[in-house]
Amino acid sequence: MLALAKAISSAFTFLAWFWNERFWLPHNVTWADLADPAPGVEYPKASHLLSALPLALGIFAVRILFERFIARPCAFLLHIHASSVHWRATPNPVLEKVFTSITKCPDWRHLDGLSKQLDWDVRKVQQWFRHRRNQDKPSVLTKFCESMWRSTFYLCIFTYGIRFLWQCPWMWDTHHCWYNYPYQVLTPGLYHYYVTELGFYWSLMFSQFTDIKRKDFPIMFIHHLATVSLISFSYANNMLRVGSLVMCVHDASDFILEAAKLANYAKYQRLCDFLFVLFAVVFFITRLVVYPLRILNTTLFESWEIIGPYPSWWLFNSLLLVLQVLHVIWSYLIAGIAYKALVRGKVSGMTASQIRSADLESGPSCSYNRIHYDLKDTAHAISAMLLGDCCEYRPRL
Numbered sequence: 001m002l003a004l005a006k007a008i009s010s011a012f013t014f015l016a017w018f019w020n021e022r023f024w025l026p027h028n029v030t031w032a033d034l035a036d037p038a039p040g041v042e043y044p045k046a047s048h049l050l051s052a053l054p055l056a057l058g059i060f061a062v063r064i065l066f067e068r069f070i071a072r073p074c075a076f077l078l079h080i081h082a083s084s085v086h087w088r089a090t091p092n093p094v095l096e097k098v099f100t101s102i103t104k105c106p107d108w109r110h111l112d113g114l115s116k117q118l119d120w121d122v123r124k125v126q127q128w129f130r131h132r133r134n135q136d137k138p139s140v141l142t143k144f145c146e147s148m149w150r151s152t153f154y155l156c157i158f159t160y161g162i163r164f165l166w167q168c169p170w171m172w173d174t175h176h177c178w179y180n181y182p183y184q185v186l187t188p189g190l191y192h193y194y195v196t197e198l199g200f201y202w203s204l205m206f207s208q209f210t211d212i213k214r215k216d217f218p219i220m221f222i223h224h225l226a227t228v229s230l231i232s233f234s235y236a237n238n239m240l241r242v243g244s245l246v247m248c249v250h251d252a253s254d255f256i257l258e259a260a261k262l263a264n265y266a267k268y269q270r271l272c273d274f275l276f277v278l279f280a281v282v283f284f285i286t287r288l289v290v291y292p293l294r295i296l297n298t299t300l301f302e303s304w305e306i307i308g309p310y311p312s313w314w315l316f317n318s319l320l321l322v323l324q325v326l327h328v329i330w331s332y333l334i335a336g337i338a339y340k341a342l343v344r345g346k347v348s349g350m351t352a353s354q355i356r357s358a359d360l361e362s363g364p365s366c367s368y369n370r371i372h373y374d375l376k377d378t379a380h381a382i383s384a385m386l387l388g389d390c391c392e393y394r395p396r397l
Contacts, residue, residue, distance in 0.1 A: 023311045026236060029182060033239065042186045046236040052195050062148050062205065071145035076258030078227035078266040082141045089132040094118060095125070099132050144265040146211060151258030158195060158251040164189045165248055171242045177241040178306040190240050197247060198231045242299060249290055253282040280338040287327040297319060 021030050034043050075081075088097075094117065103110065106129060115122045167189075170176035205224045234243045260275035299317055 025182065025312075026307050026310050032184060034221050037183075043183070044186050044191075044238050044240060046232070046237050048191065048196070049198060049232050049235060050200040052202055055195060055199035056206065059199050059203040060206050063203065064148050066152070067145040071148040072141070074148065075141050075144045075265075076130060078144075080141050080144050082139045088305050089128050092118070092128065095128055095132070099129065104133055111152065140265050144262060147258050147261040147265070151262060153200065154251060154255035154258060157200070158248070160196075161193060161244065161248040161251060164193055165244060168241075168244075170245065173304065174218065174242075174245070174294060175302050177245070177298055177304045181303075181307050182238045184241060186237055186238075186240070190244060193244055193247070194231065194235055194240060198228065198235075203271060221338050240297070246295055249286050249295065252286045256282060277338050280334045282332055283334055288331055292324055293326060296324060371385060 019031065025031070035045075037043050095114065098106065098110065098114065106114065106125075111122050111125050114120070114125050118125070165171040168176075201224055205221070205228065208221060208224065234240070256275055256279040260272055260279060263272035263275055296317075299320055303313065344381075
C-alpha cells in the first residue's frame with residue numbers, strides 16, 4: 001500500500017510539473033479558468049478526446065468494408081488483379097533465418113560466408129534472397145485498395161475542412177485565431193474536425209500491423225503515436241483555430257498524390273504524370289506561399305501583438321520555422337521530379353535513397369510508390385512531431 005501511495009504521489013507530481021501553467025498558458029491565465037466556463041459555453045477538455053477511440057475503431061471497420069466492396073471492384077474494372085509470385089525461394093532454414101533476423105539484403109561478406117556454408121554459388125544465394133524479397137512484396141491490387149481508401153479519406157476530410165473554415169472568421173482574418181485566446185468557444189464543427197483527424201490517426205495505429213509492411217515501420221509507428229499526442233495536446237490547450245488552418249493547408253495536396261498512385265497502379269501513365277505535376281503545384285502554393293504568409297505570419301507577428309509571447313510560444317514558433325525549412329527541402333525534391341516529368345514526358349529517375357531507404361514497392365514505370373512514402377509519410381512524420389505542439393496536428397506535415 002505504501003508503494004502504491006508513493007507511485008500515485010509521484011504521478012501527480014509529474015503531471016503538475018508537465019502541465020505547468022506558466023509554460024503552456026499566457027500570463028494571468030490558469031487551467032482553472034478554462035475548467036469552469038460560463039453557462040452555455042464549452043471549452044475543449046482532454047476528456048473529449050476519449051471519443052476518438054471508438055471512432056477510430058469505426059473508421060478501421062469502414063476501411064475494411066471500403067477496400068473489400070468498393071476499392072477491389074474498382075480495381076477489377078481497371079484490370080488490376082492480385083498477381084501471384086512467379087518465382088518462389090526454395091525453402092532453406094539457414095537462409096530463412098538470415099533473412100528474417102539479420103538482413104534481407106546481405107552484403108558481399110554475408111553472401112560469401114553463406115555461399116561457403118551451403119556450398120552454393122554466390123549468384124545462387126543472391127537469387128534466393130531476390131526471390132524471397134519478391135514473395136513479401138504486396139500485390140498491386142493490395143496497394144491500389146490502400147491508396148484508394150487514403151485518397152477517399154483525405155479528399156473527404158479536406159472537403160469538410162474547407163466547407164467548415166469557409167464560414168469561420170479566422171479563415172479570412174487570422175487575427176481571430178488569437179482574439180480572446182485562450183477563452184475561445186468550442187464549436188461542433190471544430191470538434192468534429194479535430195476528433196475525426198485524431199480518430200483517423202488512431203486507426204492508422206491499429207491498421208499499421210495489418211497494412212503493407214515497409215522498412216520504416218518503427219518510424220511510422222512513432223510518427224502516428226506522436227501525432228496522436230500532439231493533436232490531443234493542442235486540443236486540450238485550445239489552439240484549435242490556428243491548428244485547423246494548418247491541417248487544411250497540409251491536407252490540400254495529399255489526396256492528389258494518392259490519386260497519382262492510383263493512376264500509376266492502373267498504368268495510366270499520362271494521368272499519373274499530370275496528377276503529380278498538379279500535386280507539385282498545389283504543394284508549392286500551400287507550403288511555400290500560404291504557409292509562411294498566413295500561418296507563420298499569424299503565429300509570429302499577430303499573436304505577439306494580441307497575446308504576447310510566453311515560454312511555449314517560443315517553442316511552438318521555433319518548430320514551425322523548422323517545418324518551413326523542411327517544406328523548402330521537400331519542394332526542391334518534388335521540383336526535380338516534376339521537371340523530369342515535363343521534360344521527359346514521364347515521372348522517372350527518382351530513387352528512394354535520395355530521400356530515405358526504399359520501401360520495397362515497385363510500381364510500373366512511375367515512381368509514385370516511393371514518392372508517396374518518401375515525401376508524404378516521412379514529411380508528415382517529421383512535421384507532425386514538429387507542428388503538433390503548436391497547433392494540432394495530426395502529424396501531417
